[in-house]
């Protein structure tokens with residue numbers, strides 16, 4: 535069978551200007567939130583990536599009409615009369631679970647296929663359920679489906695999350711906005727994508743305060759008073775961070791546009807402590823480096839801590855630093871698969887539980903490698919640009935899930951990167 539791969543020529547350049555797309559992790563939830571508006575919502579700056587196509591299918595499956603005009607999605611949720619999402623879609627994309635809160639908010643019930651684990655960990659949804667139960671939702675599991683009902687309606691409550699889970703905070707918010715009375719969410723996630731969702735929900739008629747802090751208050755409004763709106767998705771801080779790592783790796787200067795630098799404070803600090811010069815403006819960040827890369831200590835944490843979604847990219851930088859770096863993954867239990875692929879290119883990495891010791895090497899060699907998740911896939915392409923010789927990155931469906939025209943954007947920065955269709959090579963024994 536033919537397979538599409540990315541072929542990367544090494545020892546290349548990466549310099550110039552690139553505009554980041556809208557944030558995947560925001561747009562997916564904004565799309566789910568349209569269910570609460572009963573009418574036509576226009577979402578701008580929506581990235582052209584496969585995860586968005588899957589979420590469009592989820593909404594269509596519920597009865598919505600979803601039309602794309604370039605980077606604007608026009609979603610009419612007036613015709614939605616179903617509250618069930620099938621296994622086929624949820625199994626393709628875990629984030630489909632984001633419709634749970636809005637469906638409960640709109641219909642008082644939902645039937646959603648249980649998301650399984652994924653390669654980066656078990657990814658439970660217990661906190662989503664505990665939080666929603668506090669609002670009066672009752673759950674039963676039925677042959678792989680989660681059935682939610684609200685026998686006494688949705689009622690505001692004080693919820694303390696065990697961990698500032700992004701998904702749990704979002705699902706809770708999207709149900710709480712139409713609950714009777716006030717909901718308080720303590721230990722809420724503070725990611726910029728949460729703030730984006732809060733802004734959109736408020737534009738739809740919700741009354742949420744404290745977005746971006748760990749304590750949010752939601753004064754419930756009647757479900758019928760929620761209305762459609764027009765909203766622009768925030769820029770993708772992880773895409774921006776990925777390109778900045780590319781600039782730091784190759785020396786730059788490289789400027790990313792379309793991103794609020796405050797979203798990337800921790801990553802920028804780490805780039806600076808690795809020896810990079812970073813300049814920022816209202817919606818741009820420039821990185822350049824002349825000296826060697828210094829080793830670094832990184833611990834992934836919920837925002838505003840260092841993002842787990844930039845862990846692989848920084849592991850690549852650490853692999854080229856002069857000295858030994860320590861990287862600790864605190865958010866997902868199994869997010870070091872990338873290390874084994876990078877080791878195939880010559881990196882020297884030891885994994886001990888959720889710690890990685892990365893001893894910098896003088897250079898990487900091009901090799902056939904495989905994307906283990908979307909961020910790892912993007913990082914492997916960058917590794918190929920810095921390596922000696924040719925790198926072939928397989929399993930690129932992961933990259934397409936989250937990066938719009940990654941290859942085109944890298945080429946515009948001077949890299950020699952191309953997609954190619956190759957026949958599966960059968961091993962000769």
Ligand code: UD1
Pocket residue numbers: 559560562629655656657658659660661662663697698699700701702836842843865866867
């Ligand atoms: C979102 C992002 C993902 C990012 C992550 C952390 C999307 C589509 N994905 O994922 O890119 O890496 O935030 O910033 O927005 N957990 C539980 N029980 C729960 C919920 C979460 O144990 O009920 C655990 C998860 O298994 C994981 C950790 O908490 O280990 C963080 O999960 P969470 O913040 O919920 O991440 P996601 O929303 O899944």
